[in-house]
Amino acid sequence: MLDIQNVTKSYRAYQALRGVTLHAHSGEVFGLLGPNGAGKTTLLRILATLLEPTSGTAVVGGHDIHHDPEGVRRAVGVVNGGMGLPARLTGREVLRSFATLYGMTRAQADARIADLDDRLELGRTLDVRAGEYSTGMKQKVVIARAVIHDPPVLILDEAASGLDIFARRTLLDFVHATRAPGRLTVYSTHVMSEVEEVCDRVAILHEGNLLNVGTIPDVLARTGASSLERAFFALVRPDAVRPEASHAR
Amino acid sequence: MPAERAPRRGGLRPGMVWQIAARDLLTTLRDRRTLSATILMPLILIPLFTLGLPLLMGNLIGGQQQARQQLGVVGTLPEGLRRALTTDETLPDGTVTRAGVDLVPVTDPLKAVRDGTVEAAIQPGGPLPARAGDGTGTLKLYAKLSNLRARSGAFGKVQDVVDGYNRQLATARLSTLGLGADTLEPVRIQPVDASSAQEQRSGQLAFLIPMLMMQFILAGALATALDATAGEKERGTLESLLVAPVRRAEVVTGKLLATATTALTSAAFSVIGFLLSGLIMRAYQSANPGNVATFTQAMGGQLTLSAVGVLTLLGVAATTALLISSLLILVGIYARSFKEAQTYVAPINLLVVLPAVTLQFADFLNTSAALYATPLIGGMLAILDTVKGSSEPAHAALAIAGNLAGTALFSLLALRSFGREEVIFRN
Numbered sequence: 203m204l205d206i207q208n209v210t211k212s213y214r215a216y217q218a219l220r221g222v223t224l225h226a227h228s229g230e231v232f233g234l235l236g237p238n239g240a241g242k243t244t245l246l247r248i249l250a251t252l253l254e255p256t257s258g259t260a261v262v263g264g265h266d267i268h269h270d271p272e273g274v275r276r277a278v279g280v281v282n283g284g285m286g287l288p289a290r291l292t293g294r295e296v297l298r299s300f301a302t303l304y305g306m307t308r309a310q311a312d313a314r315i316a317d318l319d320d321r322l323e324l325g326r327t328l329d330v331r332a333g334e335y336s337t338g339m340k341q342k343v344v345i346a347r348a349v350i351h352d353p354p355v356l357i358l359d360e361a362a363s364g365l366d367i368f369a370r371r372t373l374l375d376f377v378h379a380t381r382a383p384g385r386l387t388v389y390s391t392h393v394m395s396e397v398e399e400v401c402d403r404v405a406i407l408h409e410g411n412l413l414n415v416g417t418i419p420d421v422l423a424r425t426g427a428s429s430l431e432r433a434f435f436a437l438v439r440p441d442a443v444r445p446e447a448s449h450a451r
Numbered sequence: 452m453p454a455e456r457a458p459r460r461g462g463l464r465p466g467m468v469w470q471i472a473a474r475d476l477l478t479t480l481r482d483r484r485t486l487s488a489t490i491l492m493p494l495i496l497i498p499l500f501t502l503g504l505p506l507l508m509g510n511l512i513g514g515q516q517q518a519r520q521q522l523g524v525v526g527t528l529p530e531g532l533r534r535a536l537t538t539d540e541t542l543p544d545g546t547v548t549r550a551g552v553d554l555v556p557v558t559d560p561l562k563a564v565r566d567g568t569v570e571a572a573i574q575p576g577g578p579l580p581a582r583a584g585d586g587t588g589t590l591k592l593y594a595k596l597s598n599l600r601a602r603s604g605a606f607g608k609v610q611d612v613v614d615g616y617n618r619q620l621a622t623a624r625l626s627t628l629g630l631g632a633d634t635l636e637p638v639r640i641q642p643v644d645a646s647s648a649q650e651q652r653s654g655q656l657a658f659l660i661p662m663l664m665m666q667f668i669l670a671g672a673l674a675t676a677l678d679a680t681a682g683e684k685e686r687g688t689l690e691s692l693l694v695a696p697v698r699r700a701e702v703v704t705g706k707l708l709a710t711a712t713t714a715l716t717s718a719a720f721s722v723i724g725f726l727l728s729g730l731i732m733r734a735y736q737s738a739n740p741g742n743v744a745t746f747t748q749a750m751g752g753q754l755t756l757s758a759v760g761v762l763t764l765l766g767v768a769a770t771t772a773l774l775i776s777s778l779l780i781l782v783g784i785y786a787r788s789f790k791e792a793q794t795y796v797a798p799i800n801l802l803v804v805l806p807a808v809t810l811q812f813a814d815f816l817n818t819s820a821a822l823y824a825t826p827l828i829g830g831m832l833a834i835l836d837t838v839k840g841s842s843e844p845a846h847a848a849l850a851i852a853g854n855l856a857g858t859a860l861f862s863l864l865a866l867r868s869f870g871r872e873e874v875i876f877r878n
Binding site: 251253254272284287290300331344 | 467
């Protein structure tokens with residue numbers, strides 16, 4: 203479902219991505235883990251066709267980002283922590299507006315909104331103007347907007363950032379629920395516990411380099427770490443990590 | 452996933468364009484401040500500027516003629532001059548057209564004027580002639596010459612009265628010599644106004660109309676353009692729009708359509724404002740049929756438009772709205788926030804206001820075809836010509852073409868900006 207081939211991205215002298223190659227499969231939640239500035243958002247924006255890679259290519263949901271960017275955009279739903287909503291429109295109006303952009307009829311849109319209302323517990327949020335939303339309410343509608351067309355590939359980039367415990371739980375439950383054959387969720391975060399809870403496999407990105415890809419047990423085994431956080435540090439700053447034994451003592 | 456559309460690659464899909472525009476228009480419609488600027492302001496400000504201000508000024512200046520001012524006098528004046536100064540000028544029905552002044556004896560005329568005891572003061576430099584053949588004399592006239600009120604009041608009245616007094620004495624003197632008053636003016640100039648009837652009527656309104664229309668087009672476009680570009684970036688809604696299967700050209704065109712619609716709505720309400728002014732003016736004239744000429748003069752003229760004139764105005768206004776909208780979108784998308792965008796558009800305001808103000812001196816301009824083809828400026832000139840009734844179809848067509856060419860250029864630049872990562876993700 204996701205095939206990334208040797209993608210690089212440079213901003214003048216700065217190299218944000220250095221030849222990233224990875225594959226993610228149907229039916230999995232794929233974690234993208236890395237500190238701020240690792241290149242996660244750049245990679246995800248390339249996958250969403252918002253940015254052009256300097257070199258390399260990717261196929262997302264069966265569509266090549268260079269040759270069929272519109273096909274890619276129809277196949278993905280994207281949520282990032284910085285996305286907002288038009289303050290003077292209600293959640294329902296936003297969702298209907300986006301449904302139309304994806305070619306849905308009013309009846310299809312309303313049926314899908316009702317479905318998302320159940321799954322994301324939108325409730326009265328739908329008919330309140332977005333300017334009055336709390337952070338959690340806003341993020342739920344942003345997620346609903348991203349999946350209004352029921353995309354096979356869902357890209358979540360720091361989507362839980364700033365959410366309270368209840369909204370975060372709703373989001374993680376939603377990610378769990380989207381795991382199904384024919385679907386892929388790419389979950390990017392720097393919060394290890396979220397990755398441990400929802401991701402089947404994880405890729406660790408640091409300074410534009412892909413350091414490791416595998417299931418969480420694989421990553422732990424390869425690094426000899428007891429937790430994902432320690433494995434992460436062992437990969438990104440091996441010289442700064444004390445041995446597990448000394449830590450235990 | 453719903454069934455996919457299969458559009459031609461790269462073309463504009465009207466449905467998508469309309470969806471983008473509708474979303475921006477709905478956002479604008481729910482903003483009270485924008486609605487006020489777009490609808491209420493033209494309806495209130497245009498009648499105020501075109502009716503209220505000239506009437507107020509006319510009343511203030513005209514009121515000076517009807518009021519009796521205090522005129523300081525040092526020494527004595529010939530009886531004829533004293534009488535002429537203090538007597539009211541009236542119409543046969545008794546209406547005072549120019550009131551006389553109250554003479555107040557003063558010893559220091561300069562001080563009396565400066566401290567406001569009197570509005571003006573006169574001081575004969577010696578005995579003044581009381582009859583024809585009495586010789587000549589000097590009359591010092593003190594007033595604050597930088598003060599418009601003083602100049603249009605006592606100062607003006609003294610000048611008029613002394614002119615009349617001089618003419619009266621000179622005519623009497625000529626009469627004793629067996630000569631007529633015509634001797635003083637062997638050649639008379641008789642001006643004949645070659646302006647068309649509409650040019651004669653339009654007066655100062657001609658200059659006001661393009662200026663106000665441009666201002667309201669700008670005001671109408673501003674909020675929508677900045678909210679749809681910099682505002683979207685700031686809120687984080689632009690990225691979600693760009694990740695939908697909508698083409699950048701459709702995004703730019705949709706935003707242009709929404710912005711031009713609000714700009715044109717504002718322009719339409721400015722036209723309604725002018726019509727409202729005209730209705731009020733007509734109602735006043737119907738109620739006061741004797742004062743039509745005076746009222747028209749106080750108003751700075753009156754406007755009559757033919758059907759072709761109305762169409763020309765609409766064409767120029769529509770293309771100007773597109774031009775200004777595309778420029779605002781181009782500037783707005785470059786800004787990181789609404790506030791930053793407001794800073795960027797300040798010079799655009801000047802770009803509209805300064806040429807519009809310069810239209811007062813349009814008679815001195817060499818209005819070449821190139822000037823008419825200049826975006827924005829050509830439109831202003833075309834509106835001015837239309838209002839004056841001297842519009843030429845070729846000039847109007849050039850102005851419209853110039854605006855459309857400018858719109859195309861700015862739209863292409865805006866489209867390029869929407870495709871540039873460093874602009875879209877600039878923060």
